[in-house]
Amino acid sequence: MAAIRVLQIFTIMNRGGAESMIMNYYRNIDRSKVQFDFLVHRKEKAAFDDEIQEMGGKIYRLDPINPLSPNSYYRQLRGFFKEHQEYEIVHSHLNTFSCFPLKIAKEFNIPCRIAHAHIAIEKIKIAELFTGGEGLKETFKKLIKFQLKKRINKYATHHFSCGEKAGNWLFPKNTPFTIMNNAIDAKAFIYNPAISIQYKEKYKLEDKFVIGHVGRFTSQKNHLYILNVFNSILEKKENCSLVFIGDGPLREKIENEAKKLSIYDKILFLGVRSDIPELYQMLDAFIFPSFYEGLPVTLIEAQSAGLSVFASDKITEEVYLTEDIEFLSIEESPDIWADKILEKIAKEKADNFDCIKNKGYDIEENIKVFQEFYLTKKFE
DSSP, X not given: OOOEEEEEEOSOOSSOHHHHHHHHHHHHSOTTTEEEEEEESOSSOOTTHHHHHHTTOOEEEOOOOOTTSOHHHHHHHHHHHHHOOOOSEEEEOOGGGGHHHHHHHHHTTOSEEEEEEOEEOOOOOGGGGGTTSSOHHHHHHHHHHHHHXXXXXXXXXXXXXXXXXXXXHHSOTTOOOEEOOOOBOGGGGSOOHHHHHHHHHHTXXXXXXXXXXXXXXXXXXXXHHHHHHHHHHHXXXXXXXXXXXXOOTTHHHHHHHHHHTTOGGGEEXXXXXXXXXXXHHTOSEEEEOOSOEESOHHHHHHHHTTOEEEEETTSOGGGOOSTTEEEEOTTSOHHHHHXXXXXXXXXXXXXXHHHHHHTTOBHHXXXXXXXXXXXXXXXX
């Protein structure tokens, strides 16, 4: 019997949180029974493309969605579904933009249409437009998203979320949704002293206190605040380094800001990487001051690696899995964050595998539940 093929819908399969999550499931699912294909909205090759194809997945590319004028996209997608009638399950990870592909999937009578919530956006405060918040452009994008999310229930047959906060944000009140944990291969992140030494030597970080961040360079991730925190840390303790892992449209801007602060030589910009579990080994602390999130995979990974984790209090406390994470306000002075981070300078890394597994975030148990869902297209 041929494997059922599930169409996973993303913007592009780079190493973002939602993308890394679905790849964790894809690597561990029984691909003789369930196979993933990917519909993406960028023409360029992405970080996970080769691995997807090696595992038997197909990648289809459409143009980006213009939410203000989607008719061209609708025409493309109708053409796609006319040509590809093999899909009974469409699983969209586009958050509010899921209303666009799911609308056309409904037209083609695809019986299982999943909208998956990955973020929870904070309410818009007009006063913040001119007081150092995310700015006018980002606020306009948020306004569009707040309008689009009202359409999700018209087209989705099933509702998934990374956590309670994200699901409650994206879906209308009293809409039942299923939590698909952002599960990881927790064993891969267990602290390994030998790898830690190897990577610190590789990057000349021996005897340094290393603070790290994993995330795309976008306004949501608040990289400028990280620079200000790190600048404050250096004023109190010189022997520290900052590691940025990831890429994105604001990378050059952040690099220039680091140069203005005269701290660029203390920072490593490592870009998009495939050796994420190993890179965590050389970090001592993890900083994550996002303006908004869903339930970030990176914070699960960082806790699994035994790091001291400092996260924005805008992020759901559902990600509080170990005693190693602390939530702080991004409205506080960066000095407050710096002091908190430096308090953990002597902390030894813990083996948090059992804790991560017991809280339900190891991939081994999660995969059984969702493989069964894909095979039956409903929860019994």
